Amino acid sequence: CAKNTQPTGTPPFEEEFPDLSKHNNHMAKVLTKEIYGKLRDKQTPSGYTLDDVIQTGVDNPGHPFIMTVGCVAGDEESYEVFKDLLDPVISDRHGGYKPTDKHKTDLNHENLKGGDDLDPNYVLSSRVRTGRSIKGFTLPPHNSRGERRIIERLSIEALNSLDGEFKGKYYPLNTMTDAEQEQLIADHFLFDKPVSPLLTCAGMARDWPDGRGIWHNENKTFLVWVNEEDHLRVISMQKGGNMREVFRRFCVGLQKIEEIFKKHNRGFMWNEHLGYILTCPSNLGTGLRGGVHVKLSKLSTHPKFEEILTRLRLQKRGTGGVDTASVGGVFDISNADRLGSSEVEQVQLVVDGVKLMVEMEKKLEKGESIDSMIPAQK
Amino acid sequence: MDFNTQLQYIPTQTQSRFLIRQTENWNFTIQDLTSMASSFTRVISGRNTAVMLAMGAGTLTSGYLLSDNMEAAERRRLYPPSADFPDLRKHNNCMASALTPGIYARLSDKTTPNNWTLDQCIQTGVDNPGHPFIKTVGMVAGDEETYEVFAELFDPVIKDRHNGYDPRTMKHPTDLDASKITSGFFDERYVLSSRVRTGRSIRGLSLPPACTRSERREVERVVVTALAGLKGDLSGRYYSLGDMTEREQQQLIDEHFLFDKPVSPLLTAAGMARDWPDARGIWHNNEKNFLIWINEEDHTRVISMEKGGNMKRVFERFCRGLKQVEHLIQERGWEFMWNERLGYILTCPSNLGTGLRAGVHIRLPLLSKDARFKKILDNLRLQKRGTGGVDTAATGDTFDISNLDRLGKSEVELVQLVIDGVNYLIECEKRLERGQDIKIPSPVPQFRK
Numbered sequence: 001c002a003k004n005t006q007p008t009g010t011p012p013f014e015e016e017f018p019d020l021s022k023h024n025n026h027m028a029k030v031l032t033k034e035i036y037g038k039l040r041d042k043q044t045p046s047g048y049t050l051d052d053v054i055q056t057g058v059d060n061p062g063h064p065f066i067m068t069v070g071c072v073a074g075d076e077e078s079y080e081v082f083k084d085l086l087d088p089v090i091s092d093r094h095g096g097y098k099p100t101d102k103h104k105t106d107l108n109h110e111n112l113k114g115g116d117d118l119d120p121n122y123v124l125s126s127r128v129r130t131g132r133s134i135k136g137f138t139l140p141p142h143n144s145r146g147e148r149r150i151i152e153r154l155s156i157e158a159l160n161s162l163d164g165e166f167k168g169k170y171y172p173l174n175t176m177t178d179a180e181q182e183q184l185i186a187d188h189f190l191f192d193k194p195v196s197p198l199l200t201c202a203g204m205a206r207d208w209p210d211g212r213g214i215w216h217n218e219n220k221t222f223l224v225w226v227n228e229e230d231h232l233r234v235i236s237m238q239k240g241g242n243m244r245e246v247f248r249r250f251c252v253g254l255q256k257i258e259e260i261f262k263k264h265n266r267g268f269m270w271n272e273h274l275g276y277i278l279t280c281p282s283n284l285g286t287g288l289r290g291g292v293h294v295k296l297s298k299l300s301t302h303p304k305f306e307e308i309l310t311r312l313r314l315q316k317r318g319t320g321g322v323d324t325a326s327v328g329g330v331f332d333i334s335n336a337d338r339l340g341s342s343e344v345e346q347v348q349l350v351v352d353g354v355k356l357m358v359e360m361e362k363k364l365e366k367g368e369s370i371d372s373m374i375p376a377q378k
Numbered sequence: 379m380d381f382n383t384q385l386q387y388i389p390t391q392t393q394s395r396f397l398i399r400q401t402e403n404w405n406f407t408i409q410d411l412t413s414m415a416s417s418f419t420r421v422i423s424g425r426n427t428a429v430m431l432a433m434g435a436g437t438l439t440s441g442y443l444l445s446d447n448m449e450a451a452e453r454r455r456l457y458p459p460s461a462d463f464p465d466l467r468k469h470n471n472c473m474a475s476a477l478t479p480g481i482y483a484r485l486s487d488k489t490t491p492n493n494w495t496l497d498q499c500i501q502t503g504v505d506n507p508g509h510p511f512i513k514t515v516g517m518v519a520g521d522e523e524t525y526e527v528f529a530e531l532f533d534p535v536i537k538d539r540h541n542g543y544d545p546r547t548m549k550h551p552t553d554l555d556a557s558k559i560t561s562g563f564f565d566e567r568y569v570l571s572s573r574v575r576t577g578r579s580i581r582g583l584s585l586p587p588a589c590t591r592s593e594r595r596e597v598e599r600v601v602v603t604a605l606a607g608l609k610g611d612l613s614g615r616y617y618s619l620g621d622m623t624e625r626e627q628q629q630l631i632d633e634h635f636l637f638d639k640p641v642s643p644l645l646t647a648a649g650m651a652r653d654w655p656d657a658r659g660i661w662h663n664n665e666k667n668f669l670i671w672i673n674e675e676d677h678t679r680v681i682s683m684e685k686g687g688n689m690k691r692v693f694e695r696f697c698r699g700l701k702q703v704e705h706l707i708q709e710r711g712w713e714f715m716w717n718e719r720l721g722y723i724l725t726c727p728s729n730l731g732t733g734l735r736a737g738v739h740i741r742l743p744l745l746s747k748d749a750r751f752k753k754i755l756d757n758l759r760l761q762k763r764g765t766g767g768v769d770t771a772a773t774g775d776t777f778d779i780s781n782l783d784r785l786g787k788s789e790v791e792l793v794q795l796v797i798d799g800v801n802y803l804i805e806c807e808k809r810l811e812r813g814q815d816i817k818i819p820s821p822v823p824q825f826r827k
Contacts, residue, residue, distance in 0.1 A: 015592035019620065019656050051590070058653050144497070145464060146457030174465065200646065207504050210465050 013037040016051075018058045025070030026281075027057035030088040044081050046138050048074030053082055056141075056202035069093060069282050072202045074142030076135065076269045076277050090274075090281050094339040103275035103285050106342035109244075109251040115351040118241025118292065122358045124330065127237035128250040128290040128347065131230035131278045133269040134261065139279045140204045140229060148211035148227050155226045158260040159215045166253055168217035170226075173209035189214055191228050204229055204279070221246075222253050230278050230287075232257075243292065243354075247347050275339060284339045290347040291334025292354050293319050298364035299357055300329060304374060308360075311377045312353035313337055333357070349378065459483035462497070464504045471516030472727075473503035476534040490527050494520030494588050499528055502587075502648035515539060515728050518648045520588030522581065522715045522723050536720075536727055540785040541824055543731075550721035550731050553788035554697040562690025562797050568804050569738045570776065573683035574696045574793065576733040577676035577724045579715040580707070585725045586650040586675060594657040597677045604706035605661050605670065612699055614663035616672075619655035635660055637674050650675055650725070667692075668699050676724050676733075689738070689800075693793050721785060732789045736796045737780025739765055742803060744810040746775055750818055754806065757821040758799035759783055779803065786824070795822060 017036050020028040031054065039050045057070025071089060073079055079086055087099045118126070133139060134154060137147050156170050171180055184190035193208045194200055216223040225233040234257070236250035258268055269277035275285040299305055300316075309316055317332040318325040326332075333354055335346040360370045463482050466474040477500065485496045503516025517535065519525055525532050525545075533545050543550075564572070579585060580600055583593045602616050617626055630636035639654045640646055662669040671679040680703070682696035704714060715723035721731035745751055755762060763778040779800060781792045799822075806816040 011590070011592040015595065016590060018591060018653060055652060058656075059651070144457065144462050146461030149461070174468075201652075205505070206501060206647075207464065210504075 013040055016040060018054070020058070022061050023057070023070070024062035025057050025060070025068045026089045026092050027054050027070030027085070028062070030092065031085060035084050039082055039084055042081050044075050044077040046075050046077070046142065048078055048081075048138070048142050050082060050085070052142065052203075053078060053085070056198060059201040060198055068198060069280055071281065072141050072279050073139055073277070073281070075138040076133070078139075079274060079277065086281060090284065090339070093282055094285070095337070097340050099273070101340065102272050103339055104342040104345075105270070105275055105286070106344040107251045107255060108344065109248040111344040112244060112247055112347055112351065114355070115244035115247065115347070116242050118243060118351070118354055119358050120240045122295045122361060123241030123354065124293040124295065125237065125239045126241060126243040126246045126292050127235065128243075128246055128288065129233060129235040130250075130254070130287040130289070130343075131276070131283055132232045132234060132254075132258075132287075133277050133279075134231050135267045135269050137231065139231070140227065141202045141279060145207050145210055148207070151231050152211045152213065152226050154261070154264075154266060155224070155232060156213075156215070158257055159224060161260055162217075162253070162256055165219060165249065166217050166222055166256065168215055168222070170213055170215040172213040174212070176213075184214060187216075187220055189216060189220075189223055191225055194229070199229060202279075222249055224257075229280070230283070241292065243290070243347065243351050247290065251343070282338065286338055286341075286343045286346055288338065288343050288346055289334045290350045291332055292350070293330055294333055294354060294358065295328075295330050296333075296357060296361050297329030299361045299370075300326070300331060302360075302364065302370070308357070308374060309333075311375050312356070313349050313378050314353050459486045462486065464500070466504070468507050469503070469516070470508035471503050471506070471514045472535045472538045473500050473516030473531070474508070475538060476531060481530050485528055485530060488527050490521050490523040492521045492523070492584050492588060494524055494584070496528055496531070498587065498649075499524060499531070502644055505647040506644055514644060515726055517727065518587045518650075518725050519585055519723070519727070521584045522579070524585075525720060525723065525727075532727060536730065536785070539728055540731070541783065543786045545719045548786065549718050550785055551788040551791070552716070552721055552732070553790040554700060555790060556690070556694040556697040558790045559690050559693055559794060559797065561801065562688070562693065562793075564687030564689060564738065564740075564797075564800060565804050566687045568742070568807060569687035569740050569800065571683065571685050571739045572687060572689040572692045573681065573738070574689075574693055574734065574736040575679060575681040576696075576700070576735075576789075577679050577722070577729055578700070578703075578733075579677045579723050579725075581713050581715045583677070585677070586673065587648045587725060591653050591656055594653070594673050598657040598659065598672050600707060600710070600712055601670070601672055601678055601703075602659070602661065603710070604703050607706045608663070608699070608702055611665055611695075612663050612668055612702065614661060614668070616659055616661040618657075618659040620658070630660060633666060635662060635666075635669055637671055640675070645675060648725075668695055670703075675726070676729070687738070689736070689793070689797055693736070693789075697789070729784055731783075731785025732787070732792055733784060734789050734792055735780045735784075736793045737778055738796075738800055739776055740779055740800065740803070741776050742807050743775035745803060745807045745816075746777065748806075748810065748816070750816070753818050754803070754816075755779070757819050758802060759795060759822045760799045760803075 013036055014033065017033050020031065036050065043049045052074055053071045056072055060068065060070065062068050062070065069089065071085065083099070091097050134151055137143060137151055143151070159168065159170060162168065171184065176184070181190065191214065194205045199205060212227045214223065214225055221236060221238050223235040223237070234250070234254055236246050236253065238246055261267060271277070276287050278284060278287050313336050314333050315336040316326070317334070319327055319330050319332050333350070335350050337346055356373065356375065360373055363370050363373070459482050460479060463479050466477065482496065489495050498520055499517045502518055506514065506516070508514050508516065515535065517531070536545055537543060580597050583589065583597050589597070605614070605616065608614065617630065627636065637660065640651045645651060658673045660669065660671055667682060667684045669681040669683070680696070680700055682692045682699065684692055707713065717723070722733050724730060724733050759782050760779050761782045763780070765776055765778050781796050783792060787795070802819060809816050
């Protein structure tokens with residue numbers, strides 16, 4: 001039948017351009033019709049397209065106060081093929097990081113100064129996490145069941161070959177017993193099917209729980225999530241303020257895992273411009289969030305608290321994670337930066353900054369002023 | 379062939395056949411893909427290679443044919459089908475009951491002309507294992523051709539869902555002649571409201587799980603333009619979801635017209651909520667008894683409703699409105715998706731055929747407590763729902779009673795069946811009021827053979 005008004009062939013890109021008039025995320029700020037027109041016919045070798053990259057940002061207009069990224073990578077090549085969009089997003093998100101900048105990787109824990117003497121009366125626990133992607137596979141928004149299963153299998157092989165303080169066990173999500181599940185919840189280890197639309201709209205919850213699981217060492221101080229938001233999320237943690245030890249275990253464990261992968265010609269995705277490649281552009285660079293749960297009841301009510309955090313290049317969260325509020329004056333304090341500084345530098349900022357803030361808290365408890373202690377911008 | 383050879387492939391005119399070698403668990407072979415132009419003239423950047431992985435330890439995996447259109451093949455077919463077969467052991471839906479590794483292997487390399495794949499059809503069923511009591515369908519169509527290209531899976535699912543209807547051998551009757559309806563006026567002491575709904579898809583444009591933003595906007599344009607041509611008691615206006623004012627929104631909520639962004643994972647996992655609220659909207663006539671949803675779960679959902687028991691008038695308006703809309707889109711060279719095997723083509727296989735749900739809100743305080751209520755409904759081929767819709771429970775004694783079937787009987791037959799059935803229920807209620815006994819009716823016959 002005649003279809004004189006039906007679009008034939010390729011619709012002009014203006015027809016396809018999303019309505020971002022009510023949006024507030026990095027993608028929406030950066031994406032213009034020109035960029036869209038230039039990129040929308042491209043795809044990565046595995047078939048990931050611009051529409052795929054931005055879908056999560058189109059579907060989640062954003063929050064007036066929290067600026068989300070609004071785009072994800074489907075594979076390593078996404079950051080190349082769609083650089084006209086992702087470079088400005090990265091610059092916006094990572095403090096003006098330029099396409100020509102180089103990122104420094106430093107996982108030598110010995111380079112960290114101090115960090116073993118944070119006052120445990122204030123610092124309740126210490127934790128360092130990062131993510132790693134296995135080279136040659138597509139990322140969680142895009143991978144097929146077969147790929148995801150291989151990633152799981154490779155990860156299990158690598159993790160099961162660890163020994164000493166890293167000896168541990170893998171718990172696949174789809175076959176764990178009720179008892180195992182309860183234990184993992186009690187240990188605060190278990191991750192659940194993503195419900196955040198930021199993740200589900202990017203396709204990261206497909207086929208759940210196929211290929212997903214949790215590995216941890218016997219001491220419960222080193223933990224790896226497989227196929228959640230990234231191929232691997234690696235976490236080192238313990239109670240108290242010995243961030244130095246947490247970071248040591250983190251670096252040593254990560255490097256052991258990487259060695260095993262490398263021995264089998266499987267590296268992690270990394271390049272000298274973007275550091276470690278992860279699904280969300282916000283986690284590029286080190287992908288590292290090093291932080292503590294710390295009691296700052298007095299300091300947190302001080303009018304300069306936010307400014308102190310900013311100058312120290314730190315951020316605060318509630319103790320339930322990124323979207324929560326603080327309870328009982330206890331805050332999660334961690335590094336704000338990911339890209340453009342090394343792991344050691346970022347953890348150093350946490351160690352020095354938290355030490356300073358605990359001193360400030362003690363001063364305020366004694367009724368003294370902290371004005372002379374307020375740091376310059378780091 | 380050298381055991382360490384990266385790959386072998388023998389390209390033919392339009393197809394590539396290739397062998398994948400695996401030396402050990404960790405070594406991967408690289409495959410060069412012949413880059414092929416798609417209907418959207420995509421440019422594959424830089425290297426046209428994809429990493430291929432083989433399964434099993436030290437086995438030779440033989441390659442498989444790639445179709446002309448390589449989009450889906452490039453995206454997903456990096457593994458033999460057995461590597462990608464979903465784990466459905468904990469699943470209870472029609473797709474999981476019908477899908478075998480053999481069917482998956484045969485269909486996994488196919489795509490519709492719009493590049494819709496089997497994995498995309500079944501994603502919602504993989505992500506939603508289902509309910510022990512309610513059997514969901516577990517798969518959706520991305521376009522009209524889906525039902526043909528993936529017939530090997532859709533046909534058994536259709537059979538399962540539609541009482542043994544066999545699309546290969548049977549024809550579906552379409553009949554929108556409301557004058558054939560008899561005794562369509564219910565006792566309003568029992569029936570509070572009457573409603574008929576269906577869906578229609580615009581031929582040539584992909585369905586909600588698959589459509590691009592431009593296709594969805596085209597659906598909106600085509601339908602809204604046509605609706606603007608309705609006159610008389612059918613004339614009305616359109617409210618775009620993205621542009622409506624707060625006041626309009628509240629009004630539509632109060633009238634129970636407004637539909638919201640889908641939250642059910644059955645729909646979101648099928649990609650139907652993408653780009654919300656772009657190109658979604660609600661049209662209704664000034665009399666507020668003829669209503670059309672645009673780009674929700676289908677291209678269009680058409681609803682005729684009114685308070686009271688005049689089902690005949692509701693259906694008459696339904697048919698008249700549908701025919702006029704169809705005429706108006708045909709004037710511009712468009713038509714609805716329909717064929718004689720499956721009737722009207724909609725996103726969910728459960729809505730094929732008539733896509734029609736005709737029902738009433740009815741008070742049955744005595745009958746609903748009778749132990750025979752369910753059997754009576756079953757034999758009348760009716761279903762009950764709460765008055766909030768498919769997932770709700772009934773409040774008090776008021777139920778939503780509607781036809782169970784969609785495919786294999788015409789619209790007229792189904793509406794008549796609802797009318798006769800509801801009249802029977804009212805009769806039972808009255809008899810119980812008078813202290814008389816009631817009878818379970820003999821089962822209504824299935825579709826004509």
